[in-house]
Amino acid sequence: MRLSTKGRYAVTAMLDLALNGVDGPVTLAEISENQGISLSYLEQLFASLRAKELVRGVRGPGGGYYLGRSADDISIANIICAVDEWVEFTRCGGRKNCSGGERCLTHSLWDDLSSEIFDFLTKISLGDLIRRGEHKKADKAAHLSVVNDEGSRAA
């Protein structure tokens, strides 16, 4: 698992798309404006996202992007994997007596950790993030306070 700024850009853009794409497609120009990401970089990111069918593009005036499927069916891991090019970390394949030997122990430990993080991010969907945001928004709008529900954490 890899978690870089590139992945964040992608998650942020997808979140923007999910939030603003409820009625009609969202253009990359809008997302670029909203999130301060260059248009061309977004194009690169969306090329990857489109390849994994996480988004669907519509050309021409009034066009833009839709989510490729329901926000509840798109996990954060999906998004990050689409743009971040899964990097194999254990380079023991070619190294002397790595398999079986002790020196690979740390590698397999890291692999376990890595897939645990992956599982974690797999369980969080775009839909989850949106609902979490709606709670926040509602709280703010109603000027309520003390509703301390499970997901939201004060910072």
Add this chain to the structure above:
Amino acid sequence: MRLSTKGRYAVTAMLDLALNGVDGPVTLAEISENQGISLSYLEQLFASLRAKELVRGVRGPGGGYYLGRSADDISIANIICAVDEWVEFTRCGGRKNCSGGERCLTHSLWDDLSSEIFDFLTKISLGDLIRRGEHKKADKAAHLSVVNDEGSRAA
């Protein structure tokens, strides 16, 4: 939260240190040999780890590194933060009507996700990883073992 190969190197090295440092300090040369990380790069990483007091160096012959504190008191997040230089992602500080406005919503959502991942990695200690590895080792010892050695690969 950031999770790069640099962080992995650090976690792997710390794991190596924790595993091999039970009786006496471990030299960076050993870790370099074990993990296939260049000595100088390890020196850089350990400079950061030392600054956060996650390791303690002993100079001279027979010297090397100890863990700065108990393996149970060192979280994966500690390690990654030490070497990875926490990057503030939300760049809204200077951007027009970002605070309060809708355009910051995705940012705060990402922040929540980010700190959730951070919490997750905070709850996993080096000690946890080691214990997990010991279980694996026991399994393996009973089996022993397919030597999966493929000869040449460019170093």
Add this chain to the structure above:
DNA sequence: TTATTACCAAGTAAATTAGTAGGAAATGTT
């Protein structure tokens, strides 16, 4: 027909990663 949008490819500047080189400062051993 035209403007608008996705889509595509090549190149580049900036940042980060990973490694080199050449030391100096401690410290145990001889």
Add this chain to the structure above:
DNA sequence: AACATTTCCTACTAATTTACTTGGTAATAA
């Protein structure tokens, strides 16, 4: 005291990745 070993420190560099730029082509609604 001399020496080898090791951390510690600085500066440089190659490779890679990130983020952006430029200059298009293709589809499509108006």
